[in-house]
Amino acid sequence: MSQIHITTTINGDETEYLCEADETLLDVLRDHLDMTGSKEGCGTGDCGACSVVVDGRLVCSCLMLAAEAEGRAIETIEGMGQGDQLHPLQQKFLEHAALQCGICTPGILVAAKNLLERNPNPSEEEVRYWLAGNLCRCTGYDKIIRAVMDTAADMRGAA
Amino acid sequence: MRFETPTSVDQAVALLAADPEARLLAGGTDLLVRLRAGNIAPSTIIDIKRIAEMTVISQEDGGWRIGAAVPSAEMNEHAALKADWPGVVESADLIGSTQIQGRATLAGNLCNASPAADSVPAMVAAGATARIAGPDGTRDVAVEDIPTGVGKTSLGKGELVTSIHLPPKPARSGDAYLRFIPRTEMDIAVVGCGIYVTLDDQGKISDARVALGAVAPTVILSQSCADTLIGTAGDDAALDALAAAASAEAKPIDDKRGTIAFRKDVAGVLAKRAARIALARARGDS
Numbered sequence: 392m393s394q395i396h397i398t399t400t401i402n403g404d405e406t407e408y409l410c411e412a413d414e415t416l417l418d419v420l421r422d423h424l425d426m427t428g429s430k431e432g433c434g435t436g437d438c439g440a441c442s443v444v445v446d447g448r449l450v451c452s453c454l455m456l457a458a459e460a461e462g463r464a465i466e467t468i469e470g471m472g473q474g475d476q477l478h479p480l481q482q483k484f485l486e487h488a489a490l491q492c493g494i495c496t497p498g499i500l501v502a503a504k505n506l507l508e509r510n511p512n513p514s515e516e517e518v519r520y521w522l523a524g525n526l527c528r529c530t531g532y533d534k535i536i537r538a539v540m541d542t543a544a545d546m547r548g549a550a
Numbered sequence: 551m552r553f554e555t556p557t558s559v560d561q562a563v564a565l566l567a568a569d570p571e572a573r574l575l576a577g578g579t580d581l582l583v584r585l586r587a588g589n590i591a592p593s594t595i596i597d598i599k600r601i602a603e604m605t606v607i608s609q610e611d612g613g614w615r616i617g618a619a620v621p622s623a624e625m626n627e628h629a630a631l632k633a634d635w636p637g638v639v640e641s642a643d644l645i646g647s648t649q650i651q652g653r654a655t656l657a658g659n660l661c662n663a664s665p666a667a668d669s670v671p672a673m674v675a676a677g678a679t680a681r682i683a684g685p686d687g688t689r690d691v692a693v694e695d696i697p698t699g700v701g702k703t704s705l706g707k708g709e710l711v712t713s714i715h716l717p718p719k720p721a722r723s724g725d726a727y728l729r730f731i732p733r734t735e736m737d738i739a740v741v742g743c744g745i746y747v748t749l750d751d752q753g754k755i756s757d758a759r760v761a762l763g764a765v766a767p768t769v770i771l772s773q774s775c776a777d778t779l780i781g782t783a784g785d786d787a788a789l790d791a792l793a794a795a796a797s798a799e800a801k802p803i804d805d806k807r808g809t810i811a812f813r814k815d816v817a818g819v820l821a822k823r824a825a826r827i828a829l830a831r832a833r834g835d836s
């Protein structure tokens with residue numbers, strides 16, 4: 392079977408890859424491009440561990456075919472910090488200890504960043520609903536929500 | 551498996567008509583799950599998101615045309631659409647998570663033909679039609695006539711839904727959709743109910759449409775429910791009659807998500823509550 396040649400933009404860099412028609416974007420990120428920050432939890436769009444942003448919209452990369460990415464702009468967890476400089480959300484997650492095992496953390500950070508770009512001043516309820524598709528079996532969510540709310544407040548103050 | 555990206559409806563129809571084993575990809579939130587589970591093994595995936603006309607929400611003769619590739623998140627961000635048909639937009643906004651709503655479409659929800667599809671009762675209550683393109687041209691079909699059974703639709707060979715049309719919203723009208731799930735989000739409807747009402751200038755209900763989901767193999771558009779409302783002011787007695795009619799109309803099954811008795815009862819409760827919201831919207835109270 393002939394592979395499909397895709398040219399796309401990942402975290403601002405033009406990227407090319409070859410994929411099979413039935414490979415997901417998550418498969419290609421992890422297995423072809425060695426970008427293993429996005430995690431496979433369920434593979435059915437329930438857990439959000441594979442969350443990425445495609446053309447500004449938060450999606451599950453396990454529910455998107457790699458071949459669909461042609462010409463799109465993709466943001467993954469690998470693009471969140473700048474070298475050693477953590478994104479404010481990443482810093483706050485450390486300060487609030489908003490993670491334990493860490494499998495869900497990349498997806499939650501990607502999702503929370505997308506929320507704050509759309510709404511710099513979300514209510515706690517808005518944060519909880521926005522992150523409803525990001526499952527965490529360790530923390531009980533409270534520290535995650537507090538870390539996101541605290542980041543939003545800091546970023547508003549700095550703006 | 552091949553992957554095709556037609557850029558026109560005609561190309562998509564030709565691809566689909568030429569290959570009975572092909573499957574359409576809109577948001578993919580159902581298709582990819584089935585692919586992965588091995589439930590389906592299509593020869594070709596036809597991605598419709600490169601067809602420009604299928605990716606837009608546009609106003610048409612006072613109503614709205616929503617392309618088959620428009621994700622529900624985009625509907626939720628469309629203030630004018632939401633102002634006209636809040637029930638339809640809210641129903642799509644209940645499907646899955648933020649991530650799912652970034653991809654999932656009305657047309658996909660309809661053609662997946664799940665009895666529990668949240669947006670379908672809302673579309674049926676709103677009087678929505680689906681535009682279907684196929685080898686013999688284009689036709690418009692009422693949304694309630696698309697699903698014919700669990701996972702089955704009335705679409706013929708080579709046909710696809712290209713858009714959903716919501717009619718112009720009359721003055722003094724309102725719609726609403728409610729569902730029951732055991733938690734607050736990220737679950738499949740145990741029962742769903744979409745309601746649309748129009749009031750006359752005396753405040754009496756002159757038109758009503760009531761649709762029930764997840765209580766039969768396909769969505770139920772109930773005239774007996776609508777009749778309990780029409781001609782009344784939507785008072786408590788009318789809403790009690792609506793609830794009784796909705797419970798009677800529901801023909802659910804027992805399964806792990808709910809029993810027959812529970813679902814029939816909840817159908818009545820949801821009909822009553824959704825009617826209250828639709829009435830408040832029609833009166834301009836909300």
